[in-house]
Amino acid sequence: MLVDRINQSARKIPAWSLYIVGVLPGLWLLWQAVNGGLGVDPVKALEHELGLLALQLLVAGLCITPLRRVAGVNLLKFRRAIGLLAFFYVVLHLLVWMVLDLQLLSRVWADILKRPYITVGMAALVLMLPLAITSNNWSVRRLGRRWRQLHKLTYVVVILGGVHFVMLRKGIQIEPLLYLAGIAALLAFRVGPGVSRIRVRLGRAG
Template sequence: MSLKDRLAQPVNQTLRRIPSWPLYIVGAIPPVWLFVAGLTGGLGVDPVKAMEHQMGEWALWLIIASLCVTPARRYLGINLIKFRRAIGLLAFFYVLFHFLIWLVLDVQIVSQILADIAKRPYVTVGFAAFLLLIPLAATSNNWSVRKLGPGWRKLHQMVYAAAILGALHFIMLVKGFQLEPYIYMAAILGLLALRLPDWLKRRRR
């Protein structure tokens, strides 16, 4: 047994005893807290914008966390696969809440919403990322895995494009140069780069 496996073995033994369903309960707490804080004046002078921004940023955190699962297994020997579905679904619902806050609480006017999607590049990019995540969330179940077969894995590789578009949306959204969104983009590109050896190996085969 390699040193990596010896170090990872106790971690994996512990992880096997932890079910994935509590993640959904834990993941429901931040949006509820954010909504209550918005109602009680805890989010400053513009609570809608604060909720909108925070939900989008949390969604990026979760997307990045889902991208960490494969490199963690390959390079560290830590198996988080059984948690990836919950992380991915929570990321989708956070993006959905981010979108609904913008749609229902911020813009509100249907014609303005359509105009923003068509004419504002950062909105177009963010909306494209949201659309890419819809089929991934809809097929995040055992029935879809069996029904789609090898195509399921290819379909879910769209998360790579959605992650890049999400970070690009953040970069385009902020005013002036801010380091934070570029850190997210660098993290996403770095995690995708770690997949290149496996991709090149499959190409050679």
């Protein structure tokens, strides 16, 4: 079966290899920006593409559980790498905005307070910090059950990322709305079984 072949292949691929593959799109974008491959405004284009990569990786992380439950494809070993790569691209996205776009660091705080879409984006970054810091085996052992509770912040982060994209694209545009709808569907799938279990427990308690 195809699913068995995919799972067998996935087991043979070391998780660390995803980090190497994952940084290649960023290097390619940087090379294009330097060599005039990103159009008339390479800074804005680079900033946008890095942010979009981060959002795509966050969505990819949400897809892992539905793939396992519905299709039987087990890619859980890659989820940590996907999350850390998403954080990596968010940081690059932020650095391009701060250093190359604004250029004056004194404007950063003013823009965070003035522009709602930047406020939302920064909130997502702040919430990603504890997730990135605790994405290691030591933290999993140290925090125990609290680790799972902490990493549920991922759901909030990906929602904020989708809202940031919608707000960034002024007016009604299809692409960001599709991302937000996809995020909502994936979260509904993820949260749905948990809600059902709670209802069953309440019914038994009653």
